[in-house]
Amino acid sequence: MADSARCPKILTANFGVTDSHTLAVYRSRGGFTALARALSSMKPQQVLEEVKASGLRGRGGAGFPAGVKWGFVPQGTGKPVYFLVNADESEPGTFKDRHIMDFDPHLMIEGTILSCYAVNCHDAFVYIRGEYGWLVDRVQVAADEAYAAALLGPNILGSGFGLELIVHKGAGAYICGEETGLINSLEGKKGQPRIKPPFPAVVGFLNCPTVVNNVETVAAVPWIINHGAPAYRAIGTEKSTGTKLMSLSGPVCRPGNYEIPLGLPLRELIFGPEYGRGLLPGIELKAVIPGGSSVPVLTAQEAMEVNLDYESLAAKGSMLGSGGCIVIGDDANMVDVLRVILQFYHHESCGQCTPCREGTGWLDALLERMLDGQGRPDDLQLIERICAGMIGTTICVLSDAAVMPARSFIAKFRSEFEALLPKGDELEDYVPLAVQAELPRSWAEPASAD
Amino acid sequence: MANVIIDGKQLEVALGSNLFEACTLARGELLPHFCYHPVLSIAGVCRMCQVEIEGMPKLQIACNTPVKDGMVVRTRSEKVKTAVQQILEFHLLHHPVDCPVCDQAGECALQEFYMDHGLYHADVDVEDKLRKAKVKPIGRLVMLDAERCVLCARCTRFLSEITGTWELGIFNRGDHSEIDVTPGMTLDNNYSLNTVDICPVGALTSRDFRFRKRVWWLKVTDSVCAGCATGCNMTIHHDQGVAYRFKPRTNPDVNRWWMCDHGRLLYTQIAGPDRLRTPWVRSASGGEPAAAGFDQAYRRIAAWLEQAGPGRKPVLVASPHAMLEEQYALQALLGEQAGGRVLGYRLAGAEQQLADGLLLSADRTPNAAGARRLGMAELSAADLQTHAAADTLLVILDNDLAGLSPEAAQALTGFGLVVYLGTRLDATARLADVTLPGLVYAEKDGLFVNAGGRVQALHAALPAPGEAKPQLALLRDLGELLGHLPAWSTVDDVRSALVARVAAFGALAGGVPPAGLALDAPPEDAAAGAKGGSKRG
Numbered sequence: 001m002a003d004s005a006r007c008p009k010i011l012t013a014n015f016g017v018t019d020s021h022t023l024a025v026y027r028s029r030g031g032f033t034a035l036a037r038a039l040s041s042m043k044p045q046q047v048l049e050e051v052k053a054s055g056l057r058g059r060g061g062a063g064f065p066a067g068v069k070w071g072f073v074p075q076g077t078g079k080p081v082y083f084l085v086n087a088d089e090s091e092p093g094t095f096k097d098r099h100i101m102d103f104d105p106h107l108m109i110e111g112t113i114l115s116c117y118a119v120n121c122h123d124a125f126v127y128i129r130g131e132y133g134w135l136v137d138r139v140q141v142a143a144d145e146a147y148a149a150a151l152l153g154p155n156i157l158g159s160g161f162g163l164e165l166i167v168h169k170g171a172g173a174y175i176c177g178e179e180t181g182l183i184n185s186l187e188g189k190k191g192q193p194r195i196k197p198p199f200p201a202v203v204g205f206l207n208c209p210t211v212v213n214n215v216e217t218v219a220a221v222p223w224i225i226n227h228g229a230p231a232y233r234a235i236g237t238e239k240s241t242g243t244k245l246m247s248l249s250g251p252v253c254r255p256g257n258y259e260i261p262l263g264l265p266l267r268e269l270i271f272g273p274e275y276g277r278g279l280l281p282g283i284e285l286k287a288v289i290p291g292g293s294s295v296p297v298l299t300a301q302e303a304m305e306v307n308l309d310y311e312s313l314a315a316k317g318s319m320l321g322s323g324g325c326i327v328i329g330d331d332a333n334m335v336d337v338l339r340v341i342l343q344f345y346h347h348e349s350c351g352q353c354t355p356c357r358e359g360t361g362w363l364d365a366l367l368e369r370m371l372d373g374q375g376r377p378d379d380l381q382l383i384e385r386i387c388a389g390m391i392g393t394t395i396c397v398l399s400d401a402a403v404m405p406a407r408s409f410i411a412k413f414r415s416e417f418e419a420l421l422p423k424g425d426e427l428e429d430y431v432p433l434a435v436q437a438e439l440p441r442s443w444a445e446p447a448s449a450d
Numbered sequence: 451m452a453n454v455i456i457d458g459k460q461l462e463v464a465l466g467s468n469l470f471e472a473c474t475l476a477r478g479e480l481l482p483h484f485c486y487h488p489v490l491s492i493a494g495v496c497r498m499c500q501v502e503i504e505g506m507p508k509l510q511i512a513c514n515t516p517v518k519d520g521m522v523v524r525t526r527s528e529k530v531k532t533a534v535q536q537i538l539e540f541h542l543l544h545h546p547v548d549c550p551v552c553d554q555a556g557e558c559a560l561q562e563f564y565m566d567h568g569l570y571h572a573d574v575d576v577e578d579k580l581r582k583a584k585v586k587p588i589g590r591l592v593m594l595d596a597e598r599c600v601l602c603a604r605c606t607r608f609l610s611e612i613t614g615t616w617e618l619g620i621f622n623r624g625d626h627s628e629i630d631v632t633p634g635m636t637l638d639n640n641y642s643l644n645t646v647d648i649c650p651v652g653a654l655t656s657r658d659f660r661f662r663k664r665v666w667w668l669k670v671t672d673s674v675c676a677g678c679a680t681g682c683n684m685t686i687h688h689d690q691g692v693a694y695r696f697k698p699r700t701n702p703d704v705n706r707w708w709m710c711d712h713g714r715l716l717y718t719q720i721a722g723p724d725r726l727r728t729p730w731v732r733s734a735s736g737g738e739p740a741a742a743g744f745d746q747a748y749r750r751i752a753a754w755l756e757q758a759g760p761g762r763k764p765v766l767v768a769s770p771h772a773m774l775e776e777q778y779a780l781q782a783l784l785g786e787q788a789g790g791r792v793l794g795y796r797l798a799g800a801e802q803q804l805a806d807g808l809l810l811s812a813d814r815t816p817n818a819a820g821a822r823r824l825g826m827a828e829l830s831a832a833d834l835q836t837h838a839a840a841d842t843l844l845v846i847l848d849n850d851l852a853g854l855s856p857e858a859a860q861a862l863t864g865f866g867l868v869v870y871l872g873t874r875l876d877a878t879a880r881l882a883d884v885t886l887p888g889l890v891y892a893e894k895d896g897l898f899v900n901a902g903g904r905v906q907a908l909h910a911a912l913p914a915p916g917e918a919k920p921q922l923a924l925l926r927d928l929g930e931l932l933g934h935l936p937a938w939s940t941v942d943d944v945r946s947a948l949v950a951r952v953a954a955f956g957a958l959a960g961g962v963p964p965a966g967l968a969l970d971a972p973p974e975d976a977a978a979g980a981k982g983g984s985k986r987g
Binding site for chain 1 (some may be wrong): 488493496516534536539541543544624626891
């Protein structure tokens with residue numbers, strides 16, 4: 001089991017330090033030493049191999065190994081390689097990247113330069129969500145400082161390696177956090193995910209090889225270069241290495257961002273003295289959404305048993321996701337909570353794929369109807385049927401992101417939903433769905449005799 | 451190549467080719483779909499073409515799946531059927547189901563797929579359906595009903611990828627997504643009606659065709675557009691002798707899937723008050739021409755010939771509008787047999803406008819290439835003037851010389867007798883001594899040769915108006931009046947004679963397939979092809 005006391009601060013070392021966002025303070029605390037070292041003594045391939053060996057996984061939600069992703073970029077195609085830092089943090093319950101950019105923008109910049117060096121990229125973009133307006137300024141100021149200190153530009157630290165970093169402000173769409181939606185948005189197109197294949201590593205931004213990495217992912221790279229892959233692997237579990245920034249929210253005594261060694265028990269994050277310190281007085285734990293609103297919910301009991309790493313959560317049927325850990329107390333009604341979640345996905349569906357465009361709205365409407373006391377006896381069956389049509393049938397996973405909470409909430413807290421629905425015999429003109437479904441089928445038989 | 455098994459059928463297709471097309475081959479019919487279109491980019495959004503591929507846990511959309519060797523695909527399994535039904539339910543969720551008042555009814559993909567795959571009980575109440583723009587004119591020819599739209603993005607892809615004009619876009623997002631015109635624009639390019647063709651539902655309808663005919667009453671006849679030298683393959687949709695619309699017929703080598711609005715709307719000119727239904731004759735004593743019977747018309751010609759004395763050699767003008775058989779018959783019967791002289795097939799420079807770079811050719815006539823291959827040349831008004839004489843007979847085949855050139859009109863007055871085989875009461879008909887009523891392209895069988903040297907067949911879709919006769923019959927009658935009865939009597943006879951006697955058309959011996967037959971380009975067409983980019987091959 002991970003020991004939080006021995007966990008080094010990889011992402012949050014400068015959090016809380018006065019003026020930590022300035023280049024001077026960042027440098028005084030050892031900033032840009034990894035970059036200097038890599039540029040002077042390592043080849044790009046060595047940086048890539050080091051990150052690959054560290055086991056660092058993408059922190060945006062999917063958990064795909066970063067080094068492996070970099071390895072997919074074809075080299076020597078004659079096309080430029082683009083590196084996009086995904087700072088469109090918008091999964092409900094997630095607010096970790098904003099603290100990295102707010103308190104330690106140079107950490108992200110150093111990580112970005114190192115990542116670009118590894119994939120032979122000379123043009124990088126930081127795509128920041130529109131709602132983080134002040135962070136656009138903060139990152140831009142940091143980038144300006146870095147340019148002035150020759151940490152960005154055509155010849156970084158005299159090494160001959162050059163990188164242009166452009167800070168780009170999104171317009172506030174959840175779907176632009178999906179990597180191909182982000183690419184389209186950055187190209188000035190409507191922020192809608194692209195159909196895959198081809199994958200962005202081969203055909204991405206401006207149809208060139210492109211890597212998209214989360215802010216937290218690139219922020220871990222300087223430490224890995226400074227301390228080596230084995231030191232990183234020593235933290236966390238065998239397959240979930242290193243640390244993760246968890247955004248803890250809900251009725252806990254001390255909500256906030258916490259850097260945890262992967263493998264930390266979820267119970268520790270909620271109740272541990274260094275972390276959440278338990279729920280507010282008078283509130284009992286009812287459920288936890290461990291990785292942002294799109295992942296399946298855990299019951300209180302499941303939450304007490306699970307560790308915060310990719311594999312343990314998968315074994316419980318959920319996911320670590322983006323690390324947005326939403327604690328739900330017994331004062332909340334799960335139907336209300338689900339309604340809020342489904343409203344969000346309804347609002348944010350880009351509208352390209354039919355199942356998601358129509359399904360997210362339909363689910364939201366059914367929940368609204370249910371909460372208005374207008375639910376029908378078969379609504380839960382109908383919701384399941386809609387979910388079955390939505391999951392895995394779309395270009396991106398926004399559709400799945402609506403289905404996973406819907407299914408898990410209903411499966412684990414069914415009685416709260418059923419309490420809002422009338423029984424069949426309470427309605428006068430009620431015909432069960434199953435019977436309705438039979439009616440047209442029966443008269444259709446002769447026509448479909450082929 | 452890749453070997454794949456689709457629904458138990460083994461077939462060999464190109465490695466990496468589109469699975470959607472492989473499924474079409476195996477099934478003998480298309481997979482259900484809204485967004486897939488063979489020449490537009492893959493959108494992958496309607497999710498109707500999902501198939502089961504062995505070894506893949508999730509269903510895959512066939513339209514974005516490259517074929518791999520050894521793929522085992524099922525398109526009719528229970529899993530696929532259930533999925534398609536679910537997807538269709540999503541498509542119909544907010545659809546107004548206003549088929550009784552929808553022009554698309556009868557040729558609507560939603561209707562077809564509902565009968566094939568749907569047939570479920572609708573779970574959404576009418577009052578819960580979303581409201582969007584209805585009966586919105588978005589261009590001169592196109593009407594939008596956004597509630598019927600399934601957001602397949604075919605129209606927007608057509609306007610960005612084919613015309614590059616970007617008039618339409620999908621605005622808003624999620625279930626509020628809506629097709630609309632780009633602010634400040636209207637959908638008025640010359641290809642706007644193609645969006646109506648490719649719209650799988652009733653969202654985009656033709657303002658020209660709306661409410662004029664239920665599509666199930668329409669008969670369909672293959673034809674070729676006569677609007678320019680491109681020769682877009684098309685079908686004539688008609689009922690009870692009236693044409694209601696032209697639609698493009700797919701031909702990858704000519705017009706691909708498209709047709710321009712200019713060509714489509716030519717159907718409106720087939721009938722019309724100026725169509726000739728009887729001969730028009732000017733009496734020997736002068737005055738204005740008047741409607742007459744064939745007897746009277748032929749008597750007038752015979753009388754003039756008698757008066758002029760035997761052995762009169764007619765002067766002939768052919769036409770780029772006439773069919774190949776007619777051009778040949780003029781040349782062979784009135785030319786070679788009766789000793790006439792073909793001055794040319796069109797006035798130099800006439801009926802030339804700007805090409806649009808897509809389909810519309812600069813040459814707005816359909817069969818100039820046919821005339822050129824018969825060895826005919828362009829003529830000038832001066833050529834006409836040279837031959838104008840009081841003892842000379844001029845026969846004009848379907849060519850409004852007087853309407854195209856005042857000088858030519860002037861020259862016509864110098865001939866002893868002008869016989870015009872026309873279709874309309876146009877300027878030439880008003881100047882001619884005898885006008886014989888012929889048929890337009892939609893009313894007769896025949897061949898056109900397009901600018902690329904492709905011979906294409908037209909078929910009669912509509913009846914002859916009034917007493918009008920095929921031009922071949924009129925030419926035959928004229929031959930007889932001149933004392934030369936031809937050996938042929940039908941289009942097929944003329945075509946056989948043409949194939950046997952003109953080397954350039956020898957390749958037609960085996961018949962003309964529906965997609966046409968490309969001839970070897972003669973020198974001048976080869977040069978034009980090299981400049982303009984040949985569509986052949």
